[in-house]
Amino acid sequence: MTLFLQALMNGLMTGALIAVPAVGFSAIFAVLRYPNFAIASYATIGAFAAWWANVVLGLPIIPALVIAFAIAGAVGVVAEESALSRLRGNGALIVAIASIALNLVLENIVRFIFGNDMRGYDLPLMRDMRFGDLRIGPQQLQSLALAVVIMAGMFAFLRYTRFGKAMRAVADNPDLARLKGIDPARIAIVTVFLGAGLTGVGGVLIGLDTSIDPLTGYRVLLSVFAAAVLGGLGSIPGAVVGALALGIAEELALIAVPATYRTAVGFIAILIMLTFRPRGILGERAV
């Protein structure tokens, strides 16, 4: 029982880590209708931006997160406008492939600036708290709380602001939104900024748990994609649910199967989902 509870809790925490970039990925997909695989490099860029703010400028972690959000968002917009936007007319597949190439370019720019070495944030590492046989890491709890706050903010933005409503309108039906006088190009820019920024913040949260190098984002790309598909591509609450489900499934699977096959759990989840419920857990449209 302890075993199960502990795995459940661990899953919740890894899930929350993936949820933040998965929300960013889903937001971009919802509005622009293509899977942007360059989010791996946005996550890495966010992680390095926060490292620069934290270690070089000596800022605490919250301001570092804000800087990571802004820089990753800005990079996302520049990359989108300079490289991807003109390809959008050619269909989602072309843009998706171009985003893979873009990811390589951005990753290597990071490598060029910061080098290949591993880095870590200048934060003390705390021992886990113990409740009987269960352990909880204060840092993981903090990351979980940050993830919850960020996602709540994102929901509030979508639900209550004019811009959020406009975004949802474009996501729902771009043609109808245009008729209503919403400029899809402006919405696209803001969505990419938000999506890339969130992914950047996700990169920082992952970096807090592990360490950062130019491949930090790339390592979680598959999990993020799996979470988004699982939850329903393009659905933002779906991305959260998908990430949590994936995190829990991966950790619980460890009780039964060897740890080497952990990534396979993600693949199998996508496979089952696409077979029986192609629109995902919360997706409204089939994709």
Next chain:
Amino acid sequence: MAEFMTNRRTLLTGAAALAGIGALPKLALAQGAPIRIGTLTPLTGSGGPYGPVMVKAVKAVIDEVNAAGGVLGRKIELISEDDQTNPEAGVRAARKLIDVDKVSAILGTWASSVTTAVAPLCWESKTFLATVSGADSITQLPHQGYLIRTQPTTTLQGRKFGEFVIAEKAKRVFFLSPQTPFAKSQFDNITEAVKKGGGETASLIYDDKKPAYRTEIDEVLRFKPDAVVFGGYTPDTAVMLKDLFRAGFGGLKVAFGYSVNQKLVDSVPADVVDKTYTISPSSAEGSKAYERLVKLIGVPSPDPYTTQIYDQINLVLMAIALAGDASGTAIKDTIRKASQAPGGAKIDNAIDGLKAIAAKQPVDYDGASGPCDFTETGDISDSKFRYEQVQGGKIVLIKIA
């Protein structure tokens, strides 16, 4: 078809002629023709930084031995070829050494791929081959004894890890590694050593691309290990160390020297990695043979490959003297009498070795790279390793043993 026949006839004649030439050196032997030894090291390519110094060490030993009168009354002649760290170039160079120069032995092949390609040429032509390549598979080739290596294999490295944790009084040992070509062999050999010391082992092979390993660490802790051995590379080992720290693990931590390096130490909080031990293959720094080599070639701290090829040339020259014959087969048959004769006089260079052999003394060579004792299959049965420990953010040398 007829043309083909002619060709084959020409070939046969050629082969007969070659066989005749092959008989010539035997004739020349009596007249004291030089004994030829080849080096096949990387002078260019990714091994390029190592080859030239290796050749320098061989040349220095040969010059010294020649000045002292050579072996079997004959001078030693060195022929150096470049394998370009490339199997194809290596094979071409080896053919030249074997067919044209008729060397008795080839020393120093560096890359495992080159060694694997060159080895069949050597055993088929009965030329002795000594290599510094590490891949476990090399000594499993059907080389019939014509091959030895001075580089420790994964098997030996695993044993060293196991013996170290037992010596540190850890009885329950956990091996934590991503899927690598050497993970299984490493774990099997740790287990063997730990069981011999009355301990128990368990292992977990993890997926090295995950953001956190909390459940994996739970599994590690359920085993209640006294020691955790890390088999991974730097990035995943850093995450594992952090998660173990969070979980409150206070036991012994042991990792490869290439994994827990200064980069890792700098990237995590000091507490996380403090007191971690690292183990890596090492030259026999501080030994008499090592100091002699340093003086001989004027290089302050020669790399492991240079110390190894230095031992190879010393051993081959002594084996020739012991056999009274300079053929590859003779070297194959006597090399272990030069390296590890039971109760033999401890020798650390060829000059002393040749004197002892002339005085009919059995010899046991201990070299600059380590004890240089070989198993049946041609692996070294022991080697020097560097034991280091992270202390307050610095990696400190504990011992070389």
